[in-house]
Amino acid sequence: xxxxxxxxxxxxxxxxxxxxxxxxxxxDGDDKAKLxxxxxxxxxxxxxxxxxxxxxxxxxxxxxxxxxxEEQAAGxxxxxxxxxxxxxxxxxxxxxxxxxxxxxxxxxxxxxxxQIEFFRRLTEEMTRKRWENTVxxxxxxxxxxQQTGKTRAVGIVGIERKIExxxxxxxxxxxxxxxxxxxxxxxxxxxxxxxxxxxxxxxDRQGNITEDETVRFKSYLLxxxxxxxxxxxxHGSGTHYHMQLAKQLGDMLLAPLEERGGMMxxxxxxxxxxxxxxxxxxxxxxxxxxxxxxxxxxxxxxxxVFDSGVMVVQLQSHNEEEMIASALDSVTDKGxxxxxxxxxxxGLSVLLSRERLLLAEKMGHLCRDDSVEGLxxxxxxx
Amino acid sequence: MHRRGVGAGAIAKKKLAEAKxxxxxxxxxxxxxxxxSKQIEAFKSHLEEFASKHKQEIRKNSQFRVQFQEMCATxxxxxxxxxxxxxxxxxxxxxxxxxxxxxxxxxxxALKHRNGGLITLDExxxxxxxxxxxxxxxxxxxxxxxxxKKLKAMGNGFGMIPVGDSYLVQSVPAELNMDHTVVLQLAExxxxxxxxxxxxxxxxxxxxxxxxxxxxLKEGLAWLDxxxxxxxxxxxxxxxxxxxxxxxxxxxxxxxxx
Numbered sequence: 001x002x003x004x005x006x007x008x009x010x011x012x013x014x015x016x017x018x019x020x021x022x023x024x025x026x027x028d029g030d031d032k033a034k035l036x037x038x039x040x041x042x043x044x045x046x047x048x049x050x051x052x053x054x055x056x057x058x059x060x061x062x063x064x065x066x067x068x069x070e071e072q073a074a075g076x077x078x079x080x081x082x083x084x085x086x087x088x089x090x091x092x093x094x095x096x097x098x099x100x101x102x103x104x105x106x107x108x109x110x111x112x113x114x115q116i117e118f119f120r121r122l123t124e125e126m127t128r129k130r131w132e133n134t135v136x137x138x139x140x141x142x143x144x145x146q147q148t149g150k151t152r153a154v155g156i157v158g159i160e161r162k163i164e165x166x167x168x169x170x171x172x173x174x175x176x177x178x179x180x181x182x183x184x185x186x187x188x189x190x191x192x193x194x195x196x197x198x199x200x201x202x203x204d205r206q207g208n209i210t211e212d213e214t215v216r217f218k219s220y221l222l223x224x225x226x227x228x229x230x231x232x233x234x235h236g237s238g239t240h241y242h243m244q245l246a247k248q249l250g251d252m253l254l255a256p257l258e259e260r261g262g263m264m265x266x267x268x269x270x271x272x273x274x275x276x277x278x279x280x281x282x283x284x285x286x287x288x289x290x291x292x293x294x295x296x297x298x299x300x301x302x303x304x305v306f307d308s309g310v311m312v313v314q315l316q317s318h319n320e321e322e323m324i325a326s327a328l329d330s331v332t333d334k335g336x337x338x339x340x341x342x343x344x345x346x347g348l349s350v351l352l353s354r355e356r357l358l359l360a361e362k363m364g365h366l367c368r369d370d371s372v373e374g375l376x377x378x379x380x381x382x
Numbered sequence: 383m384h385r386r387g388v389g390a391g392a393i394a395k396k397k398l399a400e401a402k403x404x405x406x407x408x409x410x411x412x413x414x415x416x417x418x419s420k421q422i423e424a425f426k427s428h429l430e431e432f433a434s435k436h437k438q439e440i441r442k443n444s445q446f447r448v449q450f451q452e453m454c455a456t457x458x459x460x461x462x463x464x465x466x467x468x469x470x471x472x473x474x475x476x477x478x479x480x481x482x483x484x485x486x487x488x489x490x491x492a493l494k495h496r497n498g499g500l501i502t503l504d505e506x507x508x509x510x511x512x513x514x515x516x517x518x519x520x521x522x523x524x525x526x527x528x529x530x531k532k533l534k535a536m537g538n539g540f541g542m543i544p545v546g547d548s549y550l551v552q553s554v555p556a557e558l559n560m561d562h563t564v565v566l567q568l569a570e571x572x573x574x575x576x577x578x579x580x581x582x583x584x585x586x587x588x589x590x591x592x593x594x595x596x597x598x599l600k601e602g603l604a605w606l607d608x609x610x611x612x613x614x615x616x617x618x619x620x621x622x623x624x625x626x627x628x629x630x631x632x633x634x635x636x637x638x639x640x
Contacts, residue, residue, distance in 0.1 A: 073507060073508050073511050074520075074522065074523075075504055075507070075523065075548075076503075076523050076547065076548055077547075080520070113443075113520065115520075116520055176435075177435070177436045177439050177446065178446075178449065180432055180435065180436060181432070181436070181449065181450060181453065182453070184428060184429065184432050185453045185454070185456075185457055187424075187425055187428055188425065188454075188457055188459055189457040189458075190421070191418070191421055191422070191425060192457055192458045192459060194414060194417065194418055194421065195418065197414060198411055198414045198415060198418065201410075201411035201414070202411060209411055209412055209415070210412075213412060213415050216415065216419070217415055217418070220418055220419070220422050222463070222464050222466060222467060223422065223426075223466070223467055223468050224422075224425075224459060224467065224468065225454070225459045225460040225461050225462070225463040225464065225467045225468075225469055226458065226459055226460075227458070227460065227463075241464075241466045265538060266536040266537065266538065267487050267533070267536050267538045270483070270484065270487070270536060271484045271487055271488060274480060274481065274483075274484050275484065279477055280465060280471075280477070281465055281476065281477050281480035281481060281484075282465050282480065283462055283463060283464050283465045283470070283476060283480055283532065284480075284483065284532050284533055284534075284535040284536045285463050285464060285532070285535045286464050286465050286466065287536065288535050288536060305537060308539075308555045309537050309538075309539060309555050310537060310538060310539070310555055311536055311537035311538065351554070370600070371600075372596050372599045372600055372606075374600065375600065
């Protein structure tokens with residue numbers, strides 16, 4: 001923080017404002033600077049910071065003093081930051097808020113976001129180095145440019161007014177958004193209560209509901225994201241949407257399944273399908289609900305849940321006994337195998353090869369040696 | 383003659399039931415479904431209006447997203463349940479979280495050989511952001527948590543373990559009970575833990591401590607440093623900070639003895 005010098009914040013002749021961001025807090029290295037939250041301004045020549053409440057507290061440094069900079073992502077309770085590493089202080093440096101610092105870097109902490117844009121513009125300016133195009137002038141000091149001070153002041157005051165306006169608008173937009181959101185939620189709540197009442201009546205068999213009406217009702221629940229209060233599922237299975245999806249999956253997954261020995265973890269399917277779609281992605285529940293109707297739609301795929309809770313999609317033609325027999329063969333052949341070794345042999349993921357070995361063990365063909373070195377399977381000689 | 387009587391009687395009975403219901407203010411279910419279909423249409427257009435004004439806000443403002451999610455939860459609505467839901471189709475919230483889900487799965491898969499399927503929320507966040515690139519939509523840790531909650535539906539053992547002032551994200555179906563979790567929390571400060579530390583801090587007997595540590599070793603979540611001065615140290619790769627670790631390839635990992 002000792003690289004900063006006091007400035008009046010007025011722009012030089014060829015200097016233009018590039019971007020500014022309010023609610024930025026400065027850090028001297030890893031320590032919070034003894035300054036309040038303020039506005040960070042990036043110009044073609046400098047990085048300027050001004051205290052929001054006390055406009056006279058204004059400091060700046062030349063962009064030429066920056067060695068490099070990087071982003072620091074936000075964390076829980078921590079704002080996103082930009083870390084800026086600086087060259088050592090020059091001997092002719094003007095006075096600033098810090099006499100000395102043990103850190104060669106500073107941080108800008110973005111309390112109200114804006115880091116992405118600021119970082120982008122800073123990168124641009126550091127690449128273009130527009131400050132080199134002009135005759136080098138002394139960084140604006142308290143004594144400099146008093147003649148042109150007046151016109152400069154008007155310029156920056158005009159800009160500041162615009163920004164204040166924009167900020168008020170944004171604030172208004174956000175509170176408007178929250179208001180609209182609340183109103184929307186009130187209406188949504190009515191729908192939830194209505195659907196609960198209907199569901200209860202269906203359960204208690206009051207009135208005559210047709211099959212058709214039940215299907216329609218389920219699709220309403222799906223559209224609204226309301227869980228069926230009786231079964232606790234967000235009613236998905238049995239809707240036309242999921243049946244359609246199931247058909248699509250049936251076509252799409254045949255080849256990948258063949259390539260992977262007839263079985264794929266559901267998470268793998270999720271990634272595969274959504275990457276292919278690009279937009280209008282499936283939710284995890286959509287995928288599960290679609291897979292649940294494979295059998296009733298007579299598609300050649302099955303959803304299967306292992307004891308461990310792992311869910312897979314497998315080809316119906318996937319012959320269990322064959323798989324177990326071949327697992328036994330591989331293990332006997334090699335004497336013993338871990339899930340990782342088995343996976344490598346067959347080109348399967350460790351997760352799925354482990355399930356296959358566990359299955360063979362369940363059927364009594366293999367037995368395990370469980371030690372800290374891992375789980376190893378041997379042919380069952382008992 | 384009889385038949386007609388029966389028929390007429392049945393109709394009359396139904397009319398009586400209907401009247402009774404209406405009298406008591408109890409509307410019939412089928413009437414309510416008709417009412418609901420009308421309300422759905424009305425709601426849809428309200429949501430469309432809301433979306434046209436505020437869709438961008440949801441995309442850009444993670445605070446707004448949190449508010450939105452919390453309000454939905456309060457009234458009993460899950461906006462992420464289906465890509466076919468109104469919320470997803472009109473507000474676009476779905477795609478944001480479902481894509482995030484894909485990115486989370488991929489990061490966890492890529493690092494599993496190193497950390498056994500356990501990763502800090504911080505590291506996951508950083509790596510996801512990196513993968514998304516500089517100009518992509520900013521993503522908060524709250525966004526990640528919500529995406530992970532949805533992934534649980536696919537049964538692959540996605541879970542979150544509170545540790546320190548943050549979380550560990552588990553992406554494998556390894557069984558971790560309270561004992562394991564507590565030891566993980568103990569290890570969080572230094573990245574490793576010893577049997578003595580467990581005995582001193584948790585007041586467990588040696589056998590219980592060893593059992594828990596052995597399980598973590600077996601699951602690939604902990605690595606044993608038997609050459610540490612004093613007693614063996616059990617290190618958790620998930621807790622290694624980025625700065626002090628080098629990325630290990632799966633081949634190298636296989637050659638290392640646990």
